[in-house]
Amino acid sequence: MLAALWQKNQPLMLERLDLLDRASTHPELHEEAIAVAHKMAGTLGMFGFPEGTAIAREIELALEAGNRNISHLAARLRALLFPTR
Template sequence: MTVPTETQDQLRIMMMAIWERNLPLMRERLDLLDRATLAVEEGSLAPELRSEAASTAHKLAGSLGMYGYAEGTDLARHLEHALAGPDDINAVEMHDLTKALRETLGL
């Protein structure tokens, strides 16, 4: 079954409107990941911030694909795994992933 082009266009417009409404939340989530990245770089990532950042990355990984950001989903998933694991986090990798995620989303 093929969805009519008009319906596809309407869905795209609706998704863009939802994305626009959620931009403040997306920026907050990226800001939290930036704070966690800075803490990793400084060697001062508290367990609470690490857990919150892992949860935030998980939420981003789960939602970005819906808005057409498949690459953003992959980047957020990598961040989630790095933050959720028991090992020390590579500061350069965390910085690069967070920066790439922000660039991918244009935020």
């Protein structure tokens, strides 16, 4: 059941990862990226990705501190969640 729920939510997670990627170079996405990172931090543990929760929280904290250089963190999160892509 959890696997089916993860499968259903993968497109949303990919959209969120794409937004985090774009936020590094598009300041107008800053606030939305904070919200996205917060949502991901809150849900990834439920899907069995505690490391994903930690990375998403790290992204959220970096953005809240004004650091937009999160592309390396977003790449780590993408590789963790979608290792075959």
